Amino acid sequence: MKLYNTLSGQVEEFVPSDGNRVKMYVCGVTPYSSTHVGHALSYVVFDTLRRYLEHKGYEVRHVQNFTDIDDKIIQRAQESGVSEDELVEEFIGDYFHTMDALNIQRASEYPRATREIPRIIDAIAGLIDRGHAYPAAGDVYFRVTSKDDYGKLSHRTLDSMIAGARIQVDENKEHPMDFVLWKGAKPGEPSWESPWGPGRPGWHIECTAMSLEYLGEQLDIHGGGQDLVFPHHENEIAQSECYTGARPFSRYWMHNGLLQLGSDKMSKSLGNLVSVVEALERFSPDAIRLYFLSSHYRSPLAYSDEGAAAVERSLERVRRALIPGNGTGPQVEADSHRSRFTTAMDDDLNTPQAVAALFDLARDINRGRDAGQRIDSGQAALQELGGVLGLTFEDRPSPEADLAAAPFIDLLVSVRTELRAARQFALADQIRDGLAEQGVTLEDGAQGTQWQRQTTE
RNA sequence: GGCGACGUAGCCAAGUGGUUAAGGCGGAGGUCUGCAAAACCUCUAUUCGGCGGUUCGAAUCCGCCCGUCGCCUCCA
Numbered sequence: 001m002k003l004y005n006t007l008s009g010q011v012e013e014f015v016p017s018d019g020n021r022v023k024m025y026v027c028g029v030t031p032y033s034s035t036h037v038g039h040a041l042s043y044v045v046f047d048t049l050r051r052y053l054e055h056k057g058y059e060v061r062h063v064q065n066f067t068d069i070d071d072k073i074i075q076r077a078q079e080s081g082v083s084e085d086e087l088v089e090e091f092i093g094d095y096f097h098t099m100d101a102l103n104i105q106r107a108s109e110y111p112r113a114t115r116e117i118p119r120i121i122d123a124i125a126g127l128i129d130r131g132h133a134y135p136a137a138g139d140v141y142f143r144v145t146s147k148d149d150y151g152k153l154s155h156r157t158l159d160s161m162i163a164g165a166r167i168q169v170d171e172n173k174e175h176p177m178d179f180v181l182w183k184g185a186k187p188g189e190p191s192w193e194s195p196w197g198p199g200r201p202g203w204h205i206e207c208t209a210m211s212l213e214y215l216g217e218q219l220d221i222h223g224g225g226q227d228l229v230f231p232h233h234e235n236e237i238a239q240s241e242c243y244t245g246a247r248p249f250s251r252y253w254m255h256n257g258l259l260q261l262g263s264d265k266m267s268k269s270l271g272n273l274v275s276v277v278e279a280l281e282r283f284s285p286d287a288i289r290l291y292f293l294s295s296h297y298r299s300p301l302a303y304s305d306e307g308a309a310a311v312e313r314s315l316e317r318v319r320r321a322l323i324p325g326n327g328t329g330p331q332v333e334a335d336s337h338r339s340r341f342t343t344a345m346d347d348d349l350n351t352p353q354a355v356a357a358l359f360d361l362a363r364d365i366n367r368g369r370d371a372g373q374r375i376d377s378g379q380a381a382l383q384e385l386g387g388v389l390g391l392t393f394e395d396r397p398s399p400e401a402d403l404a405a406a407p408f409i410d411l412l413v414s415v416r417t418e419l420r421a422a423r424q425f426a427l428a429d430q431i432r433d434g435l436a437e438q439g440v441t442l443e444d445g446a447q448g449t450q451w452q453r454q455t456t457e
Numbered sequence: 458g459g460c461g462a463c464g465u466a467g468c469c470a471a472g473u474g475g476u477u478a479a480g481g482c483g484g485a486g487g488u489c490u491g492c493a494a495a496a497c498c499u500c501u502a503u504u505c506g507g508c509g510g511u512u513c514g515a516a517u518c519c520g521c522c523c524g525u526c527g528c529c530u531c532c533a
Contacts, residue, residue: 027533042533072531077531150517154528160459163527230460232532256533257462260526294481295470299463300526307469310482317481320495340479343470352471356480366496370489425491432493443494450495 001056001346003221004115004298006229006253007153013350016220017251022053022060024213025250027111027207027224030067031091032076034275035098037288037303038225038259044289045256045297045349046223047104048389052345055388063214064107065207066092069114069200074189084190088313098276103390109214113206117192120201120209123243124181124194132242134195136172138184144177147238153253179235181205204235208243211236222250226258226298257300274303285394287312293351293389314359319393321362321382325375332368332378337361341385351389358385364394409440413449414440430434 003014016022026046029039050060068088077087094104113120124140127133132146144150144158148233151157161177170176175241180202191198211219217240224233235251240249284304291311295301337357344353365378386393412431419428429445432442435451443450 029533030531036533039533045533070531154460156460156529162459223533226462227528227532230528231530258527258533290481291469299470302469304469307482310469312479313483317496350471352481353479356471359480365496367498370497420491423491429492441494444490444492445495 002348003254004250004348005251006255007248007250009155012252014252016058020058021220022058022220024050024060024062024221025207025211025215025219026062026064026107026222027228028064028066029091029095030070030072031088031095032070032073033091034277035091035095037274037276039095040098040102040276040279040288040303041259041292042223042225042256043099043104044102044292044390046254048293048297048351049126049221049223049254049349050105051388051390060108061215062105062107063109063111063211065210066095066110066112067203067206068112069190070203090327090404098280101280102276102289103392105238105390110454111210111214113201113210116206116209116213117201121182121194123205123209123239124196124201126243127239128182130242132238133181134174135182138197138199139172140182141173141178142181142235142238143174144179144238145175147242150177150238151234153234153237156230179204179231179402181239204232205239207232207236208239212240212244217244217246218248219250221252221254223254224257226255229253229255256297260300260302276441277413279308281374283308283312284315284394286315286391286393289390290315290355294355295352297349297351308428315393317366318358318362318382318386319395321365321369322379322393324379325365325369325373327372329368329370329371329373331374331376332364333380334361334364334378337364338381338385343386345388354385354389358382358389361385389401409435409451413442413451417449420444 001007001014002011004011009405024046026043029035050062053060058212066088069084073084073087077084080087099106124133128135128140131141131143132328133140151161158175158177182194182196182205183199183202184196185200189200191200211222222236237249276288283291287308290301291308292301294311336339337360340357340360341354344350344357347353361378361382365375365382368375368378383393412435416431418426419425419431439453441452443452
């Protein structure tokens, strides 16, 4: 299996350091607002990676953090008149709720920054001891000039960073690019005791401490959105490698392209967010996952309701291919699709190509059904490979109102069946049209008439 | 200003040196059907932003130009 490694800028053969065990760390969210579709994209990508690795027989230990203390959390909590803890609990709950809805597997561990303070302090102290960090006026900074290859992940040099000229001057720092490891507490802020006075950890050091604690000195895969490459992941590398001496901190760095909304990146600062809950009101979890997986994970993806609706329609054909058949002929052949799927996934997770294999398989199943072939083994393959992408092919549950209306719809359908038998087609069509106006579609098949609620717009 | 990515059919999107340029949505025609729907079949890019170049051969490599976007600051 080949994966693109941001560190080398190349597609490389993936080989875990320890046999079939894979140590994967994915940066989690800062829980102060609702989970949006950009988060969903990232976690669908890494969930799919994990599912595929497991499909190949790897044992994946997946750790994902929560940054449960930072400026935004403090600010938002104060605005809302709740404690930081309450705010964090609410949005961690929201996160799990939406990720579960999207069929994203739970990580092995979900460490939180505030519960790892001693480990974080140890790491900062170690960095100071080794000359890679220095205290200044209640803060502690990382000394970027102490790491000769600082910038290797984002492929830039300190000089070029300074040329960016958007760095604010800070008198406490030795170098403008030095970043904070420990923030001295301001009045009214939550804080923890430390050798440098009361304060809280900087963003980057949390991930270093937590990955070290739960996965050890060296990771196989470290993932996140492309917006984390600099400074977050660059700084993680600097801290971790300087603290442990183990290089590289992570052997593979993987970054997903960012979701765009219209022409802009979807981001917290732009406020152009679409919540996952909102998207799930309109589309099935499968449709949202498949939408994300229909383009390559490293490409940016523009989200639109029209696009999601098109994907939902395409899923309908696949779902129908899974309706049991009653053919007695030879089994529909699935091996060529299976190997195409695997080849695609082995090639840096080429999910668009893998998805194309699934659509082709669905077509062959439907074709085989029409030809009287047995289709159950093809269907099993479709279900299994779809599962590797986290797709269930389940219909969305019908709204409760439909359950109440079901007996009446059944009655109308049976009346219509009588009318058709009597060749009273005008009246039969009147019933079908009337139901269609109510969003109920009828299909007359060999086994009688089926009705269903129209779910796509 | 620095670093980087991308531009493939009406739309979304694979393919990155060599048989007929995946797949999906949409559209056209057909089979089936009382008519539909669904499913299936056929068609829907002689061509890959533009112009040059390298090569026996390029969407795929190189140069220039045009256009779009990301990162450099909190962000998945």
